[in-house]
Amino acid sequence: MSVLAIPVDRWRRPALGLLGVVLAAAVVEALPRLGLVDERFLPPFSRMVTGLTEQLALAEFWTALGQTLGGWALGLAIAMIAGVLAGVVIGSVPLLRAITSSTIEFLRPIPSVALIPLVVLIYGSRLPSALILIVYAAFWQVLVQVLYGVADVDPVVRDTARSYRFSRWGVIRSVVWPTTLPYVVTGFRLAAAVALILEITAELIIGVPGLGRSIGVAQSSGAVTETYALVLFVGIIGVAVNGFARAVEKRTLRWHTSVRRDLA
Amino acid sequence: MHRRTFSVLALSSVAALLAACGASGDGGTTTADGTTNVKIGVIPIVDVAPIYLGIKQGFFTQEKINVTLETAQGGAAIVPGVVSGQYQFGFSNTTSLLLASSQGLPLKAVTSGVASTGDPSKDFGAVVVKADSPIKTAKDLAGKRVAVNTLKNVNTTTVNNVVKKDGGDPSTISYVELPFPDIAAAIAKGDVDAGQLVEPFLTIATGQGNRQVVSNYAGTSPTLPVGMYFTSKNYAGQNPQVVTAFTTAMNKSMEYANAHPDEVRAVLNEYTKIDPAVQKTLVLPKWPTTVDRAAVQQLADLAEQDGLITKKPDLDGLLP
Structure with a gap:
């Protein structure tokens, strides 16, 4: 972490990242062109990009994009609110923590996609199906982080606050929350990615309206280029979601030692 | 106790939030002017083109039915959706309906859905x-x-x-x-x-x-009923007039589709991404308005021969 390393690093990392993208695109372009894979089934990268630009001109594409992002944001918001509330409450009460820990460890590893048959039965191919899957998957990511965060509170600081007669709410606001916030943000970053995966899965498998369903329709119409173009765009959304989560992290934790550069 | 309370609380709060987002179904309701809202589970494939055409032609509004099509990615999602009342009607292949009804699922076919062209060299x-x-x-x-x-x-x-x-x-x-x-x-x-x-x-x-x-379809029977529209016995028992209205509109739609192949090819643009050149040349199926009972029996016998079912499905209960 020398002083000199910072500017070089700052310049080099995006450049290397870009180089990686260019190389990956070149490989996808070359494989079908060289005949290593059949281009009827994997079109060259340039054709996927052309297919994508054609998509960008369609109103239905933007509608589907809005549905995907809307479902993602709503599911993520519900999971965040529920996860943070449940985490702070359970984490603050040792008895509750002890009672729920085995249940949480049992429920957490159940893959959300295993709930697909159930949600289809209850909600069919509509938004609530996607929301259940998203909330189920993302909730645990947030909850577990918040539990760790609450457990990380310095007992001396908490006891000090108590001896100064801070109310329960005051302790949560001034002691528990600042310690937990970095964990909440980590949970948010994990949950944001998981929520997108589940939104697309629900659209593709169940047929909930959105880009995933557009991929499914393109696929069942034998429109190979269009399928890949949409898959490519979903990948771009993934990168954007991750970038968004990192930006939120930087902004929320600008006071925290892990983000502040002046302390490094 | 606490554990239970927690999970119940977590689940019910999610359910409450979902309900607040308008999760409750609006299918099966009837409005003041006597129009019934129905949801129909379909797969976005060529077979269901008549229903898209029929909606455009107003055959369903004539029968006072307001149709919402919900596209599922596979028939496997449609049968449970119809049984649970999520959809009032659905489209499925005939063998799946036979398998489901031999397992005791209360399904009722309302009309034919799609059938072989009968030409072994030119079938769908x-x-x-x-x-x-x-x-x-x-x-x-x-x-x-x-x-x-x-x-x-x-x-x-x-x-x-x-x-x-x-x-x-x-x-x-x-x-x-x-x-x-x-x-x-x-x-x-x-x-x-x-x-x-x-x-x-x-x-x-x-x-x-x-x-x-x-062609495994025309080769089996020239009128092979590959798919059918169906509802649950429960819905059929409670809403016989809606079932009759849906069947009438659906049959009109299928007759119209048989008579206007160019419009069928054009309507594909609205719900599929089939390449325009393929749209022009693909073989369209037949959309008969009556179910060929003998051919359904044949499909049931084939399913039994192959060990897919052990109990003979009750065709009288299943077929319209």
């Missing part, structure tokens, strides 16, 4: 092979690897049937389950020797130089 579903494949007739499929979209369903029973009719032993076929979009690629790579395809994949595959061996 067939078995294809590579152009230079040694497989020339159905009999040659014996002992080969054949890709189908679903194991133990209409496509395996009908392929078995045409192979047997041609003098081959269908028990020697090894079936490989692959989604329709992947079958042509598997044939090209040699992963399978043949594949059962339906439109538009059939036209795409033959356009890419593959050869059609036999």
